[in-house]
Amino acid sequence: MLENLEYSFTHHAVLSQGLMWTCFAIAVLVLLFLDLFVFNRKNEVPSFAHTLWICVAYIGAGLLFGVFVWYEEGVSKAMEYFTGFLVEKSLSMDNIFVMSVIFSSLGVPRIYQHRVLFWGILGAIVMRALLIGVGEVLISNFHWVLYLFSAFLIYTGTKMALDNHSEEEENNEEKIKNSKIYRVVEKYFPVTHKIDGAHFITCKNGKHYITPLLFALITIEVMDVVFALDSIPAIFLLTSDVFIVYTSNIFAILGLRALYFLLEAAVYRFKYLKHALSIVLIFIGAKIFLPFIGIELQTWHSLAVTFTLLFGSIFLSLFKEKQQAQS
DSSP, X not given: OHHHHHHHHHHHHHHHHHHHHHHHHHHHHHHHHHXXXXXXXXXXXXXXXXXXXXXXXXXXXXXXXXXXXXXXXXHHHHHHHHHHHHHHHHHHHHHHHHHHHHHHHHXXXXXXXXXXXXXHHHHHHHHHHHHHHXXXXXXXXXXXXXXXXXXXXXXXXXXXXXXXXXXXXXXXXXXXXXXXXXXXXXXXXXXXXXXXXXXXXXXXXXXXXXXXHHHHHHHHHHHHHHHHHHHHHHHHTTOOOHHHHHHHHHHHHHTHHHHHHHHTTGGGGOTTHHHHHHHHHHHHHHHTTGGGGTOOOOHHHHHHHHHHHHXXXXXXXXXXXXXXXXX
8 A cells, every 4th residue: 555655656756747847848949939030030139128028038937937846846946946047047147248258359240149149058958958967967976076066166256256357358358369269179170260141151162161150159158068067066056956957057048148138238337246146156155064063044045145145236236336427
């Protein structure tokens, strides 16, 4: 009797997980279809209003999926999802800055940038799945890896807080052109520095060349992997549920293209955001050690701290900017 009851619960859990993965896959495919064939049917520079509505739609879709997780898995899992979604969305601010530098250094016109970012997001969906899969295997077999993740996040957060980027920002464009990625691609593949419409590869005199659009795509994919080394350990320290880790990651980056066009210029105004992100990373990294000193944090505590720090830094940045403008 007990065996049959246990089998019934297990079978129900498997069906529930299968349903949730199926719903997630359908939602992602629908959003990608809308992105490619509805939101951006033509090669044109998106207007601010158009981009704002797309950005709101993506964030709404991510939050709505969190409500679905709440309904299926309960409050605790939903809080884990929302926290992961918020952390990944916030860390993507650095991606926006890097994307802007990559496009400007390679001379990619805004009219073609959305095409590069669309394929970049597709690549990110695959790469995040591989990285999360590796992370899950490591944690399942070697639990102490979580402590390495924690130490890495504390180090990254501290380094982010102490780094002064003022001098680096002036030379970022030259760094892109002199980077190892650029040299490797130029060494092994024929590269042209001229834009050929929306083409990633162009043909001249019977020979195929990589255009700046494809090189920008390659660079963005590599940088996404680098940024994932921060965000994925952060979410694994919030939850060990692979479904929550992956879905919160993907819903956060799906709207990255719209967020890029919306915040490309504004992101530089949030001068306190990087400091807030560094504190969030240190907090998440240190959280695993808190039970050793008698402090137990619930999932909603992480969400509250993350939300307060990030949105507080944005409001403070805008408030300080307004004060300086008035003085």
